[in-house]
Amino acid sequence: MEKNCETVPKVQIEFMNEVHCEEFLLMEELNSFVQESILLNEVHSQITPHLEKIIQHTVEHFDRENRYMREYNFPPYLMHSGEHEQALRNLKMVELEWKNNQDLKKLDQYINQVWRPWFSNHILTMDTITANFLAQFNIDFK
Numbered sequence: 213m214e215k216n217c218e219t220v221p222k223v224q225i226e227f228m229n230e231v232h233c234e235e236f237l238l239m240e241e242l243n244s245f246v247q248e249s250i251l252l253n254e255v256h257s258q259i260t261p262h263l264e265k266i267i268q269h270t271v272e273h274f275d276r277e278n279r280y281m282r283e284y285n286f287p288p289y290l291m292h293s294g295e296h297e298q299a300l301r302n303l304k305m306v307e308l309e310w311k312n313n314q315d316l317k318k319l320d321q322y323i324n325q326v327w328r329p330w331f332s333n334h335i336l337t338m339d340t341i342t343a344n345f346l347a348q349f350n351i352d353f354k
């Protein structure tokens with residue numbers, strides 16, 4: 213199991229890389245709870261609280277990027293924030309479905325076939341362009 217952030221694409225802004233790494237590791241942890249549950253055929257008690265933690269982290273991650281894009285008038289703001297909105301809606305739907313059905317296979321499929329490629333692709337496109345844009349200003353990131 214991957215326990216570092218080597219596979220997470222990097223951008224020019226360090227706080228973004230840190231947040232991405234945290235989120236990736238949270239998802240890796242969730243994935244290990246899910247894989248363990250599938251093997252043991254028993255739902256791990258940490259899955260639900262961990263999923264909530266990931267949602268919270270994602271909300272803050274997206275809010276922060278959105279805030280800097282607005283503050284520095286990033287021209288394709290709506291395109292980037294729109295992707296955030298859609299991804300968060302999807303994640304919340306997965307959480308709701310999980311709470312209703314506790315379907316491990318579905319959660320596994322979401323993490324490994326939906327979230328993973330989405331996360332990489334989002335960083336390589338929207339986040340990379342945004343980081344390149346923000347890097348031209350001398351920002352003291354908070």
Ligand SMILES: [Fe+2]
Binds near residue numbers: 273277
């Ligand atoms: Fe990001």
Ligand SMILES: [Fe+2]
Binds near residue numbers: 339
């Ligand atoms: Fe983003």
